[in-house]
Amino acid sequence: MIKAAVIVSLVALFVGSTSGHTIFQELYINGADQGHNNGIRVPNTNNPVMDVSLNDIICNIGLSSSDAVINVPAGGQVTTEWHHGGNGASPGDVDDPIASSHKGPIITYLAKVSDAKSASVTGLKWFKVQEDGYDASTQKWAVDKLIAGGGKYTFTMPKCVPSGQYLMRHEIIALHGAGTYPGAQFYVGCAQINVTGGGSASPATVSFPGAYKGSDPGITISIYWPPVTNYTIPGPKVLTC
Numbered sequence: 001m002i003k004a005a006v007i008v009s010l011v012a013l014f015v016g017s018t019s020g021h022t023i024f025q026e027l028y029i030n031g032a033d034q035g036h037n038n039g040i041r042v043p044n045t046n047n048p049v050m051d052v053s054l055n056d057i058i059c060n061i062g063l064s065s066s067d068a069v070i071n072v073p074a075g076g077q078v079t080t081e082w083h084h085g086g087n088g089a090s091p092g093d094v095d096d097p098i099a100s101s102h103k104g105p106i107i108t109y110l111a112k113v114s115d116a117k118s119a120s121v122t123g124l125k126w127f128k129v130q131e132d133g134y135d136a137s138t139q140k141w142a143v144d145k146l147i148a149g150g151g152k153y154t155f156t157m158p159k160c161v162p163s164g165q166y167l168m169r170h171e172i173i174a175l176h177g178a179g180t181y182p183g184a185q186f187y188v189g190c191a192q193i194n195v196t197g198g199g200s201a202s203p204a205t206v207s208f209p210g211a212y213k214g215s216d217p218g219i220t221i222s223i224y225w226p227p228v229t230n231y232t233i234p235g236p237k238v239l240t241c
């Protein structure tokens with residue numbers, strides 16, 4: 001009974017928390033800083049998208065433009081950087097880079113485009129190149145790694161991704177209020193990249209909106225009780241080379 005009471009109060013605390021949002025705002029390629037907001041369609045708000053049926057779910061809303069296209073060697077290390085506000089790290093802000101309540105997966109998709117700096121975000125065909133959900137053995141979510149990294153999260157661009165320009169849709173799904181839909185919070189941004197030295201994969205693709213449903217087990221889920229043992233990351237299978 002005591003356990004149940006604690007869980008109920010924790011749920012109330014987390015669901016009531018509206019601050020602690022986050023924005024994807026910087027890229028590092030093999031450790032090299034590509035510059036603040038450079039080559040990224042950055043949203044003008046740190047509020048989450050909550051309706052998976054809207055175009056907002058593609059790359060977020062109020063997007064900035066950038067003439068930069070970031071070269072990403074296939075097989076290279078891609079580090080993304082997120083912060084609570086739009087201007088980088090805010091020391092002393094307990095909700096930077098994101099509130100610790102905002103547990104959930106980190107997922108990345110690519111869509112082939114002919115000109116990444118000008119491509120429209122609608123009507124694209126996306127494939128998943130990275131996903132990181134929940135590790136029941138360590139009880140850590142992908143977001144816990146992001147927080148431990150001070151807002152930085154690193155993954156490997158699969159070496160078989162064909163060379164060329166892409167929009168890279170990078171996403172955190174915060175599940176603290178996801179017991180009913182709408183409730184999951186989607187933090188999304190899109191980078192403009194140019195994969196170099198790539199391979200010859202031809203992965204199956206999905207559309208946004210369309211790839212996610214409110215009823216997906218990884219989108220409507222209570223992460224507090226019962227304990228999560230088998231979190232299912234939403235969307236298609238990740239590309240393997």
Ligand SMILES: *[C@@H]1O[C@H](CO)[C@@H](O)[C@H](O)[C@H]1NC(C)=O
Nearest residue numbers: 069071164165194195196197
């Ligand atoms: C993408 O990379 C290729 C190979 O290095 C280069 O020739 C091309 O100019 C690059 N395109 C952009 C938009 O940066």
Ligand SMILES: *[C@@H]1O[C@H](CO)[C@@H](O)[C@H](O)[C@H]1NC(C)=O
Nearest residue numbers: 217218221229230231232233
């Ligand atoms: C976990 O597995 C159960 C039983 O197979 C399933 O009903 C549930 O939807 C799964 N949960 C997630 C989050 O995938």
Ligand SMILES: [Cu+2]
Nearest residue numbers: 018019020021
């Ligand atoms: Cu939030």
